[in-house]
Every structure is written in structure tokens, then in C-alpha cells.
Amino acid sequence: MRRGKRERVASVLGRLNVLEPMGSLGSRVQSELPILAYHRVVDIGVESDFPFDPELVSASPADFRAQMTYVRDHFNAITFGDVIRSLDGDHELPPRPIIVTFDDGFLDNYTNAYPVLRDLEMPATIFVSTGYIGSVETYWYDRVAYAIYRGPAGPFVLGSTRFELTDVASRRRATADAIRFLRGVADPVRRAHLGALEERIDCTVREADRHLSQAMDWSQVRELHDAGIEIGSHTVSHPALSQCDDETLAFELWESRRELETRLGAPTPVVAYPFGGPGEYDGRVMAAATQAGYRLAASYISGRNLLGALSSFELRRLHVERYTDLATFASMLQLPQLFAGAAR
Ligand SMILES: [Zn+2]
Structure with missing residues (x-):
């Protein structure tokens, strides 16, 4: 990019x-x-x-x-x-x-x-x-971006990759990698990962941010x-x-x-x-x-x-x-x- x-x-x-x-x-x-x-x-x-x-x-x-x-x-x-x-x-x-x-x-x-x-x-x-x-509903890839941006600092695992969330740059990198990963798996697997990701990070899009x-x-x-x-x-x-x-x-x-x-x-x-x-x-x-x-x-x-x-x-x-x-x-x-x- x-x-x-x-x-x-x-x-x-x-x-x-x-x-x-x-x-x-x-x-x-x-x-x-x-x-x-x-x-x-x-x-x-x-x-x-x-x-x-x-x-x-x-x-x-x-x-x-x-x-x-x-x-x-x-x-x-x-x-x-x-x-x-x-x-x-x-x-x-x-x-x-x-x-x-x-x-x-x-x-x-x-x-x-x-x-x-x-x-x-x-x-x-x-x-x-x-x-x-x-x-x-927010487009699913932006839900991924949001969860990773707003989620707590620390590690999270998606597929076989372990991400370490710290500053904004690390979260942007993780977003790009996570979306790339989710584009490459069977669609039902992608849907399951998406739900699990939001649950694990405990971060769905807040009402106040939806308009963005x-x-x-x-x-x-x-x-x-x-x-x-x-x-x-x-x-x-x-x-x-x-x-x-x-x-x-x-x-x-x-x-x-x-x-x-x-x-x-x-x-x-x-x-x-x-x-x-x-x-x-x-x-x-x-x-x-x-x-x-x-x-x-x-x-x-x-x-x-x-x-x-x-x-x-x-x-x-x-x-x-x-x-x-x-x-x-x-x-x-x-x-x-x-x-x-x-x-x-
Ligand atoms: Zn598109």
C-alpha cells in the first residue's frame, strides 16, 4: 500500500x-x-x-x-x-x-x-x-478494522497468526493482515472468525461511531x-x-x-x-x-x-x-x- x-x-x-x-x-x-x-x-x-x-x-x-x-x-x-x-x-x-x-x-x-x-x-x-x-450494519471488513482499532492492547490470535496490539500503527498492520486472512478462507469460516473476533476483543461498533x-x-x-x-x-x-x-x-x-x-x-x-x-x-x-x-x-x-x-x-x-x-x-x-x- x-x-x-x-x-x-x-x-x-x-x-x-x-x-x-x-x-x-x-x-x-x-x-x-x-x-x-x-x-x-x-x-x-x-x-x-x-x-x-x-x-x-x-x-x-x-x-x-x-x-x-x-x-x-x-x-x-x-x-x-x-x-x-x-x-x-x-x-x-x-x-x-x-x-x-x-x-x-x-x-x-x-x-x-x-x-x-x-x-x-x-x-x-x-x-x-x-x-x-x-x-x-457496518461493512464486515470495517467491523474487523474497528474491533482491532478499539480493542484492548495485547495479543490476539486469528487463524494461526498471533497479533500484538499496541499503538495505532500495529493495529493498522493487524487490520490489513486480518482482512487479508479473512478474504482467503472459506466463507463460512470467515463468518465464524468474524463473530469470534468481535467477541474475543469484546468490541462491536459503538452507536456514536456508526456514522463514520x-x-x-x-x-x-x-x-x-x-x-x-x-x-x-x-x-x-x-x-x-x-x-x-x-x-x-x-x-x-x-x-x-x-x-x-x-x-x-x-x-x-x-x-x-x-x-x-x-x-x-x-x-x-x-x-x-x-x-x-x-x-x-x-x-x-x-x-x-x-x-x-x-x-x-x-x-x-x-x-x-x-x-x-x-x-x-x-x-x-x-x-x-x-x-x-x-x-x-
Ligand atoms: Zn468492495
Whole structure:
């Protein structure tokens, strides 16, 4: 998660202002479809005071506005629906298309990101985990982050790993390791571990902190949909799909699509795999997504998509993180090959 060499190179290139002429050279860039991936857009204040996972914060509202202004000035924002219409031959994509996406369905997408998109008259796509929409329940990975952040100092064991909780840094490290571990075990085991973890640490999310990690409700999702924001599926309960048995896998894909289509009265042809790394989806998951009626699916693997040769069930995305400065952001869009291949 730390800034790597390529981010530093990209940032320098951006500052040297060499990207405009490179980007405007044209045909290569025009044949690509960059897809930006955000989670949360929020000011987290003092990071060490934030009781949920700061890694899910992609940008502050001010940074997001600057990034979207850059996008509006250099690209044409489209939706996955536009891509599908173009694949079907019913629609011609504009030059330099781009898709802006958000995963999970956090309330701040509505309160902080949507006003920016509305001002700039840009569409975007929000992938929501339908089981959390309108629920007071905190997303499970943020429950893990919270329990580890708020829990008492000392050791705790998860699987075969013993964690030692002391300062905030040790808790953030433990959070990342614990979530990585839970993504990699069979889904029923993950659920059992989650319950046991909260019980052992004796720490469920306090009422006063709930608003810091909250999903949208259905009226907000409907309002966004009516305003031209595309709503995609992010399953029902946000499991690592590769860890689900066939029945659960089908349920997660079908049920989220059914609920979205019932609630919004519109087709839901696109899904983003939860977590979306190479360990969290595979051929079985892609086949199940096809069978569940999706036309496109987004992974969370970093990289480029070539129009005309789209990997429709493993679209790649470009990750925006809270430490992505505008120069890095610009180079990521103009030189996506620099960012190819990394999963979060
Ligand atoms: Zn997600």
C-alpha cells in the first residue's frame, strides 16, 4: 500500500508536465478504456483518530473535485451501459472514454462525491453490496478494522497468526493482515472468525461511531440512479466470491441483481467482484457471473482495458488512494501501463 517506485515516477512525470503532449498523441490512448476505482470520498481528519480502515478512503472531497475536474477536461465520462450498447452496435463511444467507479455503497458517495459529479455533469458507477444498503450494519471488513482499532492492547490470535496490539500503527498492520486472512478462507469460516473476533476483543461498533462507516439507504441509491448515476452490483454481503460454495456464489450474484432491478426498475448488467484480486475471483466465479445475467464484470486488478479487445469479465481498474496526488492521478490516466498488474 505504500507509495511504490512507479507512483514516484508517475508523480515526477506529472510535475514535469510531460503528460499533456504524450496524452494528446492520441490513437493509443483513444483505444483504451480507463476505469477509475474509488471507495470512500471523505475527510478523515487526523488519520490516527479514525476508527475504521483508512485504506478505504480514496480521496478527500477537495481532492475528488480536483480529480474529477481533470477527468472532465481531458476525457469523456461514460457508463458500463454505454459500453454494452457499443458492444451491441447501438452506440458509438466518444473519444477518450473513461468510467468512474465506486465500490461498496458508502454514504459518503452520496453526501460528498455525488455533489461534485452533479456540478460537473458527469456520470459514474457505484457498485453496491445490497445487503448493507439501508442497514445499520457496518461493512464486515470495517467491523474487523474497528474491533482491532478499539480493542484492548495485547495479543490476539486469528487463524494461526498471533497479533500484538499496541499503538495505532500495529493495529493498522493487524487490520490489513486480518482482512487479508479473512478474504482467503472459506466463507463460512470467515463468518465464524468474524463473530469470534468481535467477541474475543469484546468490541462491536459503538452507536456514536456508526456514522463514520455507513452505507447509503435505498432512497439515496434511487435518487442517484434517477440522476444518471449507474448502480452496479457488488453482491449481497461482500464475500470473497472464490471462497463461496456454488449455491452461495449464485445467490450473491443473482440476489443482488434481482434486488437492484426490483428497487430501481432498470437492468443491472454489471458487477464488481468484492475485493476483486486474483485470489477472489476465478473461472468458476466468472462463469457464475455470466450465468447470473451480467454482461460485464470489474476486477480490482490494476491495469488497462483495450477497447476492441475487452476482457468483459475481468475489467481492470486504476486505483485512487488517499495519498494519490493530482500529478500521479494525471499520469495514471495518461500512462496506465505504468500501473498495470498490481492488485490491492
Ligand atoms: Zn468492495
